[in-house]
Amino acid sequence: MKKLQFSKICKNFGSVVANDNISLSLGEGEILSVLGENGAGKTTLMNILFGHYISDKGFIEVEGQRLTPGSTRASLDAGIGMVHQHFTLADNLTVLENIILGTEPLTRLWSQKKQAYTKLKALSKRFGLLINPDDKVADLTVGEKQRVEIIKALYRDASILILDEPTAVLTPQETTQLFKVLKEMVNAGLSIMFISHKLNEILEISDRIVVLRHGKLVGEVATKNASKESLAEMMVGRKVTRPAYEKLKIGKAVVELNDVCLKSSEGSVGLTNINLKIHEKEIIGLAGVSGNGQAGLASIFQGLASPSSGEFKLFGESLIKYDPRYLTKSGVARIPEDRTKEGIIGEMEVWENFLGEQLRSKAKSGFFIDKKQAVSSAEKLIQEYDIRCEGPFASTRLLSGGNIQKLILARSLSNNPRFIIANKPARGLDEGAISFVQQQIINAKTKGAGVLLISEDLDEIFELSDRIAVIFNGRLQGPFDTSTLNINQVGLMMSGEMKEDSLHEA
């Protein structure tokens, strides 16, 4: 008997078909990966399983028993545990308190912390999920918080664990650690559904893979018969070509930082004596563990912060005016780290967000918004960059992450910028969108722009960069020619080790 069985699940939202006749099953002790691009219907399917939505047709069985649709309680009772991409923990409580939260009846006066503590310790030991029950959740790292989420599910005696994009927030080391834990759990008889769009990880962790596309189940393969290329093709529906790197002859310096320092402010690391020169027709990749000064460096290049000392030369001249609008006008393309919170205003319409930093420079006599012009240029860019939306008057919050990123790229790259500051431009996007974003950046380089690419994805950095710099605790090493480095060296520099030979430093 199958542990979990989806039978002919259909779900429509208005005219949008989110799930179209999906049937799939999960065996005992199996890791099944559900692969699909954003919007392929993965999340809808999980929401149906978890009782957040009710399917229009079809049903779900757990160990042969029909699951009551639309009831989260029923799903929990059936032993289904879910670890969401965005954690659902109360920061001001301890690990233990978070885990027992919601498991105890309201009518009980004293909580049974002692039993809970023992059970928690046992679970954590059994699966190698190291965690101190008395720590406050606010003090935990992202990886630790995820462990708490997993233990929370196990504590409720889950036998089926759903992980929604669990590695999106983890470092490579934490991912390895997580995979070890998952293997342990499967050996102990649990079944796991692993939702992701990262091909490497899926190939590494799962036994079987199902692929969703546009709400349909388009493929099912045993992992041993799958390859990265075949999966990508199945997921996207066509052959995916990775953008090709090409070394070009570099031109003049576009930006230059000389001994730039930035005072640390609450919650962010400062910068110490940063020296960096980026030329036309080159991409500098900036590697580093998140929170080591990338935000500060990006904010200087984006005109959001001015250095406390040192010099920032833009196109050969010392910059005095740290103003996003001035930088944009001078030929800087800015791609923000958080595209939905920083890159767009969701409540405004698409054409309004196309104005963005150029609001004033594109206004008639600097004051009246030239709506006709703005709408027609928005229409043109929507076409050119293939932004999927209902048109220039669509509410921007309704766009998918990939389309929001396309909007931001279209807005900044259509001005033929000479310098691009791209802060994690491909993060959280699906395959199709990632190669689109990367191709756009490469095209801009070919046209003559210099690029600073900040990323946590080392593969991406190695694939695209001409030179790589590493930031640790507000200090910069390099940049070094990409050909002289390997991933291990960069990894060591990311944790603060110095590179011995700095011969290749330009």
Added chain:
Amino acid sequence: MRLKTRRNAPVWLIALLPILSIGVAFIIGAFFIIWAGGSPITAYIALIKGSLGSTFAITESLARAIPLIFTGLAAAVAFRAKFWNIGAEGQLYCGAMAATLVGTGVIDLPSVIMIPVLFIAGALAGCLILLLPVLLKTHMKVDEVVTTLLLNFVILLFVNMLLEGPWKDPMAMGWPQAARIIDSGVLPIIVAKSRLHLGIIIAIVMSVVMWAILRFTVWGYEIRAVGYNQQASTFYGISINKSVLMVALFSGGLAGMAGVSEVAGLKGYLTLTLSPGFGYTGIAVAMLAQLHPIGVIISAIFLASIYVGADAMSRSVNIPNYIADILVAISLLSVLVGSMLTRFRIVWGK
């Protein structure tokens, strides 16, 4: 029963919402009228007659709507940028004080100049007094709800002091009121044998101007952007502090103009009873209009009609005119509940 997020609320629903809310208010209000010992139907007939039943009634309602349009706009503009100015009442009195200061004989100019001068003086006074809470907010992160609200009482007491002391009009037979606005500053009556004055035109013009600013200009974009998302606004190069300051100046200025139009239009002189809470009612006006400047005109006229009509109702049916407050409060609550329904859909069953 549960709530589901709507992707996009249909336009007809948004337009219908205030009307439905008012209907609900009247239905619920009926119970209170029965409780007060009246017949709802006769009461509502009296209310409608009293507010819309004759030319005089209509002009009375419109005259009452004038200050509400100004204070409603003041709240609508500020709330768009999520700047919570609760001090329109105080700013109204500042405008009235400025009009009194300038308009009682210090200067005398032809009406075409004198009236604009009074309005500009009143608007400036409203701006200036709001500057204090704004600077406290932008420089020291002091919550503006507290500062603007409490300033109302300070200003009211200050007006009281002026009226009992230096500004007390010796010709007023001992009443605490200031000297009359000189003839050239008085807003002309626009409908014969009524109290409806030029202020209504100015108020409507200001609504259209504010609507145009919000919709067609860089300022409007920035005000809306800051209200929606400060982080993205900063990324776009919009200075949050500058935008908040600008919004506050608009808001304070509009509230100040309400004071001018009451002093130079309806009353003719400054008293402590100049405003029966127009500043606070302005918030209800703005919410009922869903912060839309043109909607403010309609919702101000509606609320004014209820207040004016309720007076007539209480005279003829002999129930307290506080029913008006109940009706306004219920329509406001219905709009709030209703605006939730434009964002969510109720799904019956599980």
